[in-house]
Amino acid sequence: MEKIPVEIPDSNYNVLLGDGLLDELGQHMQRCSLSGRAAIISDETVAGLYGECAVNSLTEAGFEPTLVTFPAGEEYKNLDTVRQLYHALLDARLDRGSAVVALGGGVVGDTAGFVAATFLRGVPLVQVPTTLLAMVDASVGGKVGVDLPQGKNLVGAFKQPALIVADVTTLETLPERQFRAGLAEVIKAGVIGDPTLFDHLAREGRDPLVWVIRRAIELKRDVVQEDPFESGRRAVLNLGHTFGHAIEVLNEYRLPHGFAVGVGMIIAARVAGELGMADPGLETRIADTLKQYDLPIRHNEASPGRIWNAMGTDKKRKAGVRRYVLPRAIGDVVVTSDVRRDVVLRALKETYEPQGTDPARSES
Numbered sequence: 201m202e203k204i205p206v207e208i209p210d211s212n213y214n215v216l217l218g219d220g221l222l223d224e225l226g227q228h229m230q231r232c233s234l235s236g237r238a239a240i241i242s243d244e245t246v247a248g249l250y251g252e253c254a255v256n257s258l259t260e261a262g263f264e265p266t267l268v269t270f271p272a273g274e275e276y277k278n279l280d281t282v283r284q285l286y287h288a289l290l291d292a293r294l295d296r297g298s299a300v301v302a303l304g305g306g307v308v309g310d311t312a313g314f315v316a317a318t319f320l321r322g323v324p325l326v327q328v329p330t331t332l333l334a335m336v337d338a339s340v341g342g343k344v345g346v347d348l349p350q351g352k353n354l355v356g357a358f359k360q361p362a363l364i365v366a367d368v369t370t371l372e373t374l375p376e377r378q379f380r381a382g383l384a385e386v387i388k389a390g391v392i393g394d395p396t397l398f399d400h401l402a403r404e405g406r407d408p409l410v411w412v413i414r415r416a417i418e419l420k421r422d423v424v425q426e427d428p429f430e431s432g433r434r435a436v437l438n439l440g441h442t443f444g445h446a447i448e449v450l451n452e453y454r455l456p457h458g459f460a461v462g463v464g465m466i467i468a469a470r471v472a473g474e475l476g477m478a479d480p481g482l483e484t485r486i487a488d489t490l491k492q493y494d495l496p497i498r499h500n501e502a503s504p505g506r507i508w509n510a511m512g513t514d515k516k517r518k519a520g521v522r523r524y525v526l527p528r529a530i531g532d533v534v535v536t537s538d539v540r541r542d543v544v545l546r547a548l549k550e551t552y553e554p555q556g557t558d559p560a561r562s563e564s
């Protein structure tokens with residue numbers, strides 16, 4: 201088992217990473233001084249696969265667990281679900297010391313995390329991510345929240361967990377498409393700040409998976425430790441996301457988030473190249489690596505203007521200024537608002553290919 205310490209002011213905790221950790225969940229929670237009642241919040245899919253195992257592990261360690269579920273899918277990451285979860289926690293007679301365990305992907309982590317941040321003004325949270333994306337990204341960093349009809353993640357809080365337990369074995373049941381989408385975020389971690397990880401993914405492949413996941417978690421951990429409340433440096437984590445978000449919106453979210461982020465990275469690299477900021481060949485290196493994992497490198501929106509407008513709705517815009525995260529080299533990114541509109545539009549035009557994001561292929 202790997203132990204990755206996270207040190208944030210007022211909350212130090214560990215990410216435990218390895219095979220078969222779900223069986224030991226109760227013991228690890230106990231070691232964090234948790235006890236008594238606990239609510240395991242999960243979506244119906246993940247609960248069907250791993251709910252019983254989590255309940256048994258907590259029971260064996262002396263907890264009184266209650267499993268609470270909601271339907272799977274981003275459309276349930278909302279305040280209606282949050283309200284239903286509050287009711288379920290009251291029914292289970294949780295008190296201020298009882299833990300909420302978020303068992304699932306990023307949707308569960310964000311929703312259950314928001315519930316833990318707000319129920320009784322906050323109860324301890326344990327993140328048990330079961331998707332690659334949630335292991336390397338969503339569960340780490342303390343951002344929790346839900347969507348509003350007007351947009352994604354518009355209501356939320358910072359809530360650091362008491363513990364993160366990432367059982368890599370659970371990834372065996374993850375649909376292939378979800379796994380690949382998570383790999384795009386792992387590649388992103390490499391581009392942002394870990395050339396060793398990037399080279400490994402480019403040359404050797406995704407194994408050993410625990411090592412690969414560990415490097416991606418460590419990258420996110422390092423950035424979050426530097427900027428726990430997202431006032432500056434943390435913006436680098438949004439590499440590929442400004443463009444990716446617009447592509448997701450225009451595809452009506454049919455495209456997995458990670459696919460859109462991959463394409464977004466290519467566009468960012470193209471812009472950096474046009475501005476003379478990036479190493480020659482950087483875009484090709486990123487594209488070749490994405491392709492190796494069957495991830496798209498082109499978008500399918502013919503009109504650069506439409507993408508530009510959709511980018512304008514990104515909530516990460518600060519004071520009306522468009523900010524771009526641009527890669528200069530593998531492991532070196534900058535945040536800048538100093539990019540002319542025509543440069544962006546040209547990059548969008550040049551990275552267009554009909555059916556570029558190829559949703560048909562990704563239906564598997």
Ligand SMILES: NC(=O)c1ccc[n+]([C@@H]2O[C@H](COP(=O)([O-])OP(=O)(O)OC[C@H]3O[C@@H](n4cnc5c(N)ncnc54)[C@H](O)[C@@H]3O)[C@@H](O)[C@H]2O)c1
Pocket residue numbers: 243245246249272273274277304305306307308310330331332333334337338339340341342343344352353370371372373374375378
């Ligand atoms: N808080 C953050 O910092 C942060 C960062 C990145 C993303 N996110 C959020 O994460 C969410 C996306 O997370 P996601 O990609 O994990 O999606 P998800 O939680 O919807 O999970 C994807 C699908 O996989 C299923 N699933 C999960 N684990 C499984 C397993 N082990 N085996 C089989 N099926 C499994 C789920 O039921 C779901 O249908 C978005 O809402 C996004 O906003 C948050």
Ligand SMILES: [Zn+2]
Pocket residue numbers: 337385441457461
């Ligand atoms: Zn992302």
